[in-house]
Amino acid sequence: MNVRTEHFIGDSTAAVQNKTLQTRLRVINSFTVMRNRAFADLPDGEALRDRAREIKEEAISNLEFYLTQFEENVVRLGGTVHWARTGEEACAIVLDLARKNEVKRVVKSKSMVTEEIELNEALESAGIEAVETDLGEYIVQLAREKPFHILAPAVHKSRGDIAELFAEKLGAMNLKEAEEMTVVARKALREKFCTADMGITGANFGIADTGTIVLVENEGNIRLSTSLPRIHVAVMGIEKVIPRLEDLSVFLRILARSASGQTMSSYVSLISGPRREGEADGAAEFHLIILDNGRTRILADEEMREALYCLRCGACLNVCPVYKKIGGHAYGSVYSGPIGSILTPAFAGLETTKDLPFASTLCGACREICPVRIDIPRILLKLRSDWSERKIAGARPSLIEGVAVRLWAFAMRRPAIYNFVFRAGALLQRPLLEDHKLKRLPFVFAAWTRNRDFPALAKKSFRETWRDELDKKR
Amino acid sequence: MSVADSREQILATIRAAVGTSVRRDRASAPEFNLRNSVQETGVDLTEQFRSEVIRIGGRFHHAPNGESVCGYIEQVAEAEGASTVICSNAHLAAEFGIANRLAANGIAFIADPTASDILTNAARADIGVTGVDYALAETGSLVLLARPGQPRSVSLLPPVHIALIRPEQIIRGFDELFELLRADFEATGVKSAVTFITGPSRTADIELTLVVGVHGPQQLHAVLIAGQ
Numbered sequence: 001m002n003v004r005t006e007h008f009i010g011d012s013t014a015a016v017q018n019k020t021l022q023t024r025l026r027v028i029n030s031f032t033v034m035r036n037r038a039f040a041d042l043p044d045g046e047a048l049r050d051r052a053r054e055i056k057e058e059a060i061s062n063l064e065f066y067l068t069q070f071e072e073n074v075v076r077l078g079g080t081v082h083w084a085r086t087g088e089e090a091c092a093i094v095l096d097l098a099r100k101n102e103v104k105r106v107v108k109s110k111s112m113v114t115e116e117i118e119l120n121e122a123l124e125s126a127g128i129e130a131v132e133t134d135l136g137e138y139i140v141q142l143a144r145e146k147p148f149h150i151l152a153p154a155v156h157k158s159r160g161d162i163a164e165l166f167a168e169k170l171g172a173m174n175l176k177e178a179e180e181m182t183v184v185a186r187k188a189l190r191e192k193f194c195t196a197d198m199g200i201t202g203a204n205f206g207i208a209d210t211g212t213i214v215l216v217e218n219e220g221n222i223r224l225s226t227s228l229p230r231i232h233v234a235v236m237g238i239e240k241v242i243p244r245l246e247d248l249s250v251f252l253r254i255l256a257r258s259a260s261g262q263t264m265s266s267y268v269s270l271i272s273g274p275r276r277e278g279e280a281d282g283a284a285e286f287h288l289i290i291l292d293n294g295r296t297r298i299l300a301d302e303e304m305r306e307a308l309y310c311l312r313c314g315a316c317l318n319v320c321p322v323y324k325k326i327g328g329h330a331y332g333s334v335y336s337g338p339i340g341s342i343l344t345p346a347f348a349g350l351e352t353t354k355d356l357p358f359a360s361t362l363c364g365a366c367r368e369i370c371p372v373r374i375d376i377p378r379i380l381l382k383l384r385s386d387w388s389e390r391k392i393a394g395a396r397p398s399l400i401e402g403v404a405v406r407l408w409a410f411a412m413r414r415p416a417i418y419n420f421v422f423r424a425g426a427l428l429q430r431p432l433l434e435d436h437k438l439k440r441l442p443f444v445f446a447a448w449t450r451n452r453d454f455p456a457l458a459k460k461s462f463r464e465t466w467r468d469e470l471d472k473k474r
Numbered sequence: 475m476s477v478a479d480s481r482e483q484i485l486a487t488i489r490a491a492v493g494t495s496v497r498r499d500r501a502s503a504p505e506f507n508l509r510n511s512v513q514e515t516g517v518d519l520t521e522q523f524r525s526e527v528i529r530i531g532g533r534f535h536h537a538p539n540g541e542s543v544c545g546y547i548e549q550v551a552e553a554e555g556a557s558t559v560i561c562s563n564a565h566l567a568a569e570f571g572i573a574n575r576l577a578a579n580g581i582a583f584i585a586d587p588t589a590s591d592i593l594t595n596a597a598r599a600d601i602g603v604t605g606v607d608y609a610l611a612e613t614g615s616l617v618l619l620a621r622p623g624q625p626r627s628v629s630l631l632p633p634v635h636i637a638l639i640r641p642e643q644i645i646r647g648f649d650e651l652f653e654l655l656r657a658d659f660e661a662t663g664v665k666s667a668v669t670f671i672t673g674p675s676r677t678a679d680i681e682l683t684l685v686v687g688v689h690g691p692q693q694l695h696a697v698l699i700a701g702q
Contacts, residue, residue: 027682134679182687218676218688219676228627238488246649249647249651262530266675269669270667270668281592281593282620292484
């Protein structure tokens with residue numbers, strides 16, 4: 001997976017200073033408001049989340065069985081199953097299918113996994129037109145950008161931005177309202193749907209015991225992608241398999257609620273193999289690509305494993321104080337936000353992405369909102385420690401930080417020294433104080449205050465206050 | 475590296491990571507009984523279905539007889555200035571005499587499209603009329619199973635979808651649905667597509683402003699055919 005996460009510090013700093021972006025980011029909060037409202041109306045929501053986690057745990061710890069059962073059922077229904085160890089292998093399989101079938105145009109529905117393997121780029125360089133059909137993805141594709149948010153890829157763009165883009169790329173002038181823009185996109189894309197030779201989708205779930213892929217959406221572009229073109233190719237990560245059809249009653253109740261605050265998304269499609277004899281529409285050929293691309297690395301690490309339970313709902317992005325400040329692009333990867341800070345290092349290696357696990361306040365909001373209760377902060381801490389304690393190849397922890405932390409640990413264990421240091425600090429900070437805050441720290445500490453204030457050290461320490469109050473009571 | 479090698483390698487890596495799988499069938503699956511809101515409350519299913527359909531932006535019409543069904547379709551066609559109506563499940567159309575009624579109004583009626591003409595016909599139709607297999611009170615969802623005579627495009631390509639529902643097709647929710655689907659799959663095979671339709675097509679991709687009617691229908695009409 002190609003990332004530009006090595007530029008994280010610069011990109012995130014620029015994002016924080018970008019006033020337009022900061023305004024756009026304010027809308028993100030409304031996702032959480034809607035999510036909370038939707039869960040409040042769901043009796044046993046907490047029990048459902050527990051159950052969803054149990055099901056994922058069961059599937060992941062018996063992955064070989066469920067994957068092969070899934071494969072067997074897809075094949076029995078007339079589908080073809082391909083296995084890809086890497087993104088390149090998956091792209092090669094799609095290109096091979098496209099060549100054999102003389103495919104000139106592909107319609108794609110929003111799928112994180114095809115973004116991850118950069119399938120569009122592969123198709124384009126083979127001379128095949130690949131059209132993103134989800135409205136947000138379409139906008140992002142026209143702008144030649146990457147999705148900003150798992151659920152709302154173009155949420156960083158204003159209506160004005162999109163009007164300009166549509167004028168330039170589609171020749172649609174003077175668009176003002178979201179409705180008008182949607183109509184323009186619908187017309188442009190309807191034409192593509194009706195003339196495409198292949199539809200490519202991801203999969204939200206793969207049901208092992210029926211050989212079914214499940215696709216969840218609101219717009220109808222996934223239904224079109226799977227119903228009109230002659231060939232349907234679904235790309236699915238190994239972790240998406242669930243054991244039973246009945247398990248869907250758990251996941252369907254929590255997925256849309258977590259993602260968009262809907263009780264149910266407009267469309268859910270359960271696709272099992274190609275169209276049967278006598279059916280008038282639906283793809284005549286169904287191909288499923290089961291993709292590893294670094295997932296088995298997560299699987300092999302017991303401390304990381306639960307990251308594979310992720311449903312890609314995006315709820316953790318919406319509550320994350322870091323994401324809400326820097327937005328999706330700064331992460332330099334298709335997977336952003338708290339879960340992205342785990343997935344991106346796992347897929348692309350920690351060496352170029354090590355800033356991500358550190359870019360967290362560890363506040364725990366992501367863990368609380370996650371529908372399958374992934375302990376994201378714990379995994380981020382583990383990645384930090386892997387880096388700092390050189391448990392992974394290529395780790396180059398900061399020497400200054402190492403010394404600072406060791407000094408801190410030394411002082412923490414010696415109350416007299418600790419107290420002395422902080423009393424001295426409380427005195428020495430005086431010339432630096434502005435509005436009772438430290439806005440510019442000197443020397444090696446300067447980085448700390450580049451984008452934030454450091455609270456002033458209190459005149460009286462907590463321990464002193466505690467002691468004095470106790471004295472008063474006596 | 476061949477595909478077979480990739481498969482073996484992935485499976486071997488999985489085995490090395492988590493060990494050999496336990497083979498489970500459905501009977502040995504852990505029990506899980508949820509207190510389902512819908513099962514517990516004594517709310518009338520039809521009433522709950524109606525209110526959910528409206529809540530999610532659909533329209534609900536109660537048709538006590540065939541005449542009322544035809545009248546409603548006519549009314550929608552007129553309001554939308556429709557010139558072509560496409561219909562799956564032709565027996566429905568035949569039963570209510572929809573074709574003649576529309577013809578009398580100068581509206582073309584296409585019943586039971588085939589593989590060769592469905593794309594053109596569904597794409598030019600202004601209204602798609604379908605039956606349903608199930609209707610869920612829990613969410614106001616319509617569930618349609620793809621099969622000969624019930625293609626996917628009729629409820630998808632036209633800007634207006636009218637679904638005709640019989641009272642016995644309304645069930646509580648997901649738990650009951652998956653039981654019924656399982657039984658159906660075991661009796662007559664897994665269906666190529668099961669589609670859940672919950673309200674009209676929608677998006678909030680531009681500034682999180684809700685826009686109804688993107689790629690799928692802008693209007694969803696749930697018509698319940700039941701005598702009173």
